[in-house]
Amino acid sequence: MPKQVDHGERRSQLAEALWRIAERDGFAAVTVRNIAAEAGVSVGRVQHYFASKDELLLFALQWVGEEFGGRITAKVSALPEPRDPREVVRIILTERLPLQQRSRVYVQALITWLGRSAEHPELAGYLLEGTRRLCEYLATQLRQAQRDGRVRARVDASRTAEELLALTDGLSSHLLQNLYTAAEARAVLAERLDQLFEH
Amino acid sequence: MPKQVDHGERRSQLAEALWRIAERDGFAAVTVRNIAAEAGVSVGRVQHYFASKDELLLFALQWVGEEFGGRITAKVSALPEPRDPREVVRIILTERLPLQQRSRVYVQALITWLGRSAEHPELAGYLLEGTRRLCEYLATQLRQAQRDGRVRARVDASRTAEELLALTDGLSSHLLQNLYTAAEARAVLAERLDQLFEH
DNA sequence: CCTTCGTGCCGAAACAGGTCGATCACGGGG
DNA sequence: CCCCGTGATCGACCTGTTTCGGCACGAAGG
Numbered sequence: 001m002p003k004q005v006d007h008g009e010r011r012s013q014l015a016e017a018l019w020r021i022a023e024r025d026g027f028a029a030v031t032v033r034n035i036a037a038e039a040g041v042s043v044g045r046v047q048h049y050f051a052s053k054d055e056l057l058l059f060a061l062q063w064v065g066e067e068f069g070g071r072i073t074a075k076v077s078a079l080p081e082p083r084d085p086r087e088v089v090r091i092i093l094t095e096r097l098p099l100q101q102r103s104r105v106y107v108q109a110l111i112t113w114l115g116r117s118a119e120h121p122e123l124a125g126y127l128l129e130g131t132r133r134l135c136e137y138l139a140t141q142l143r144q145a146q147r148d149g150r151v152r153a154r155v156d157a158s159r160t161a162e163e164l165l166a167l168t169d170g171l172s173s174h175l176l177q178n179l180y181t182a183a184e185a186r187a188v189l190a191e192r193l194d195q196l197f198e199h
Numbered sequence: 200m201p202k203q204v205d206h207g208e209r210r211s212q213l214a215e216a217l218w219r220i221a222e223r224d225g226f227a228a229v230t231v232r233n234i235a236a237e238a239g240v241s242v243g244r245v246q247h248y249f250a251s252k253d254e255l256l257l258f259a260l261q262w263v264g265e266e267f268g269g270r271i272t273a274k275v276s277a278l279p280e281p282r283d284p285r286e287v288v289r290i291i292l293t294e295r296l297p298l299q300q301r302s303r304v305y306v307q308a309l310i311t312w313l314g315r316s317a318e319h320p321e322l323a324g325y326l327l328e329g330t331r332r333l334c335e336y337l338a339t340q341l342r343q344a345q346r347d348g349r350v351r352a353r354v355d356a357s358r359t360a361e362e363l364l365a366l367t368d369g370l371s372s373h374l375l376q377n378l379y380t381a382a383e384a385r386a387v388l389a390e391r392l393d394q395l396f397e398h
Numbered sequence: 399c400c401t402t403c404g405t406g407c408c409g410a411a412a413c414a415g416g417t418c419g420a421t422c423a424c425g426g427g428g
Numbered sequence: 429c430c431c432c433g434t435g436a437t438c439g440a441c442c443t444g445t446t447t448c449g450g451c452a453c454g455a456a457g458g
Contacts, residue, residue: 003425003434026318031415043416044437053416104317111372112314118307118375119225128376159390162379166369166387173310173368176317177327180361188365191358195394202405202454230444242445243408252445 011049014039015060023105027112032056054116054123061113062126064106069130071095085145086197089138093168093189098175099182107172135161150197160196167192210248213238214259221304226311231255253315257322260312263305264329270294284344285396288337292367292388297374298381306371334360349396359395366391 017039022030032053036043050056072095076088098107110127117124138161145151171185216238220228231252235242249255271294275287297306309326316323337360344350370384 005435027315028318033415042437045435047417048436108314108317111310114372114375115307115311115314116226118303119227121377124376128378131373131376131378155394156390159387162373162383163366163387163391166373167362167366168369169372170365170367170369173313173372174330174361174365176313177323177330178320179327179330184361188358188362191355192362195354204406232444241408246446247407
């Protein structure tokens with residue numbers, strides 16, 4: 001057997017380099033050559049592990065996506081039992097907003113990707129999957145709240161879950177545009193949740 | 200005086216060519232070369248009228264943006280007096296959704312631009328301006344509805360306007376991802392408006 | 399008529415980024 | 429000792445954008 005290396009490890013190193021560049025120098029500086037330089041390896045090596053730049057981008061996206069996803073589940077798990085559905089929903093939605101530099105860059109990358117994914121629909125599947133799952137989870141939380149009498153029974157939980165998710169995604173893009181501040185975004189979200197959980 | 204041509208006309212021709220390509224061949228095919236070929240002119244001519252590709256892109260965006268904006272005001276104006284605020288809001292929000300091929304391409308371009316505009320903040324100003332104005336207009340409609348007793352008085356009109364706008368933008372991005380169909384998007388919006396205008 | 403000059407326009411070449419192919423190094427089996 | 433597959437590198441190539449020098453043309457001025 002010839003020399004073997006940990007492919008996952010190597011790929012992660014490149015993803016890290018990518019995010020360092022994106023955060024420090026902006027997205028325009030994210031080129032294969034720069035990534036290779038930042039990671040201290042040759043361009044050829046990058047291609048050895050990722051057939052194309054898109055593949056690297058997608059991997060990097062999933063890679064930090066898991067980090068952010070993990071943070072959400074951690075915060076939710078940290079809630080005292082029995083968990084307040086409203087608090088669960090609030091945490092999930094708030095955590096998705098780009099309120100710090102790091103998540104700003106991440107969301108910006110997501111949006112850039114989204115712009116391109118319309119043309120390679122097969123590559124967008126990963127995002128779709130995650131959003132759908134989250135949507136269902138939110139819906140179950142809302143139904144729980146309805147059973148508890150915290151949310152009106154005639155509200156359609158599935159539709160409202162979709163609505164809340166769309167709302168946060170819209171808020172995210174508005175935040176990226178600096179249309180308003182983090183505090184205002186939180187306030188908008190709070191206003192909506194107040195109205196939903198008014199009972 | 201040497202030969203004079205209508206700059207606006209020439210620029211519009213290039214913008215039209217750009218959208219034809221985007222709609223027919225996808226966004227990846229939108230290159231300066233292709234635009235020049237589609238318009239039947241030389242690459243040099245394109246550069247004569249637009250210093251850079253970004254400038255052309257921004258112009259094309261504003262150009263169709265006005266078209267869409269015009270359609271909205273036309274539809275709103277066509278409403279019988281006195282205009283029902285709920286109907287006004289519904290039209291504005293629905294019209295912003297990418298429900299046909301043409302608006303899909305437009306919204307996709309907007310999103311792509313948004314991804315890049317974070318790095319040239321000065322260029323994003325155009326979008327910002329429009330969103331802010333729309334937001335204020337929605338807020339006045341909501342306040343009108345509140346005076347009419349159609350919307351609860353304790354609802355914060357400004358925040359809700361921001362919320363509705365964010366909601367449609369989120370729905371737009373979800374529609375681009377084919378997360379759900381046009382009918383579902385309409386239903387989500389309807390559900391939200393039902394809740395808002397429940398009185 | 400002819401010069402002048404500014405506008406509109408062009409094409410070659412420079413430059414940058416992504417991708418491909420040939421190639422080398424190396425280490426474990428036959 | 430040779431073979432072969434994996435890891436890795438480099439240079440070339442292609443496509444796309446931008447820069448630059450210059451040409452054409454037509455109106456003003458002599």
